[in-house]
Amino acid sequence: MTKTAFYNKPRFRSAVYQLAVLAVVVWLAIEFAINARVNLEAQNVRFGIGFLDDPAGFGISQALISYSEQDTYRRVFFVGLLNTLLVSVLGIVFATFLGFVIGLGRLSPNWLLARLAGGYVELLRNLPLLFQILFWYLAVLLAMPGPRQSIAIGLQPILRSIADGLALVESSGAAGAVAQWLRSLAEWAGSPSMFLNNRGMFVPRAVFADGSGLVAAAFVVAILAVVGLRRWARRRQDATGVRFPVLWTSLALLVGLPAIATLAVGSPVSFEAPELRGFNFVGGLRVIPEFTALLIALSTYTAAFIAEVVRAGILAVPKGQSEAAMALGLRRGTALRLIVIPQALRVMIPPMTNQYLNLTKNSTLAVAIGYPDLVAVFAGTTRIQTHQAIEIVAITMAVYLAISLATSFAMNLYNARTRFGER
């Protein structure tokens, strides 16, 4: 029996290959480190994250935590991060809702509706997201009229425009009477308190006086009561088959308890409406157009992808399931809600997670229109001011990496929990 030469043995070879790879990686790392050191010295930049404590000296157009120009770069980082999270979370909520509506619409038995939803998906998916963001920002929101010609959003303008339309059709007779009635209804609805113009959207701001803590507490109690009620109702239905109108009681609790608390302490929460004074609005809350544009673009774009995920998930549920549900006498909507969607959800979770992550990552496109997200204020302005490119880009990448990994991890846990019990 011939003896295998030692250099032909798998273990030896694998060790050599791995050592070679390790050597290349280590060599690259050392080379990079040396170059970085030389380059930094040449440019007179001190490596480290000490710059985070320096005052930033620039303003930010939207901050969820108090921020002024004297604050540090550390504060800038958190302001940017919170702005990123705000637009991502809201975008995820809207995109999921819209995506479900469009995905279900694509599966509708109504031919026209299915085509319409299909057209939406094709159009939005095949245009670059940055194109859509710029479109919403430049061509829609910045093209709004100035503050003095603001578009009012509310019941009154809607009713008035319907009335005007009816009056155009027929100024006397039945339509005229309806128009007249709509006008008086519009009077009764009161003037609107939301305005849209090229400086942004102006909405009422909640002002909290003493005692508003009680209202908040009542709201929390209501949520807890609803959770408890749902559990109890489920258990009772499992045991006795008697159903309980959970939805209506929950709504009553959620609205009623805070309302009672409000009355009890004498309306501590009031709303301050924006008011046109001179050439701009005062009071109220201003939602910057960059935020609105980014939110609309992210939600509608991601909704197109989520619609496809929803459609694929529902198609993955065997037809026999919905047929069995029909045979039991459930209506289409009920069958969808109780039988099909819960099973489809399991298929949908992994691709849905991907879409949520994509939305979060795509929110970095904010930098193109100047929405102050993490990339814009930290990897953008802060980097330009401090020249600490290595640290700042690395920190920014690490943040997104951490968000990605954390989301995947959480979704994997959820996925494991909702998996079918395998036999």
Place this chain on the structure above:
Amino acid sequence: MSAAFVRQQLIDPKTPPLLSVGIPAWLREKLFSSIFNAVVTLLSVVVLVALIWPAVKFMLIDAVWQGTSRTDCLAETVGRPVGACWPFIAAKFGQFMYGFYPGDQVWRVNLTYAIGVALLVPLMIPRVPYKGVNALLFFGVFPFFAFFLLVGDVFSLPHVETRMWGGLLITLVISFVGVIGSLPIGIVLALGRRSSLPLVRWFCILFIEIWRGVPLITVLFFATYMLPFFLPENWAFDPLARVLLGVVLFAGAYMAEVVRGGLQAIPRGQYEAAMALGLGYWRMMTFVILPQALKLVIPSMVNSFIALFKDTTLVLVVAIFDLLGQLRAAFADPNWATPVTLLTGFAFAGLIYFAISFAISRYALYVERRLSTDLVR
């Protein structure tokens, strides 16, 4: 005597029930099967008309087709509501297509396009023979040819700096380089991720997950602002080349996952058979596994190409002006400032982007159907 009546002729066949065949039945079943359905149909019609009519009116009926300056596109001059201002596009067309590529050298770009198309089209039609030679020419020879033709400085072609490039040229260059570059990187990373050597596997996983976990913008920032620090001082790196490097690494990580999907779909028996024939690792991969695996994932590759094509727009953030960047620059031109300039520009760029990515996605579907060996349902 019987009064029985015996019918001598057959009864004429009755016409089919009105509402079970033909257009009325189809309408009834698909659009008006219930009151709810009818309401949905009517609402859909309203939405459809409200979306399509203004678009058609803007782009065709109210559009201005001829003119030389902004005054030709103003409602006061034309004397009616004005739609799209197409003279604006005509005036900026060169900028949208080539950026600031010198006018007398534009033929080089066009020649590159022509050769690219001439190589790509036969590659995409399954019936055309010599796929191997064709692929080699397109993926192996064409990139070098295009590089020398576009950059110049050889064969008495004047040098054209990449900062003069722009518009659709940049969009196509980045997409093409992204695809060509990401393929080998993706294959190597995918093989590494499935390697039995733990160190190699871990490096590949780390590399793939890092690039896939961060947004492309941060990758572009990395390539533009951070990478120069890590390279020797005397390496003067072209800005476009830096961006291309970032895009290739980013796309390579995504491509690795696509290829890995193909590798996992190959039955174990194929590996074992190859090993039984005495093939080593590289021969097994080159001749047995990869040809099958790559063929399996062609549709996913095309899909990631669409994603890459749309993502190229992001380079405007690092001051490289692709089609969208040129569009934005053109909006700032006071000679064409009219109320309809923005919408005209968006309509034009939207049509280009939509046409290209829609066409590629249809092609992906076609390939997918052709390659699928499932029974036709």
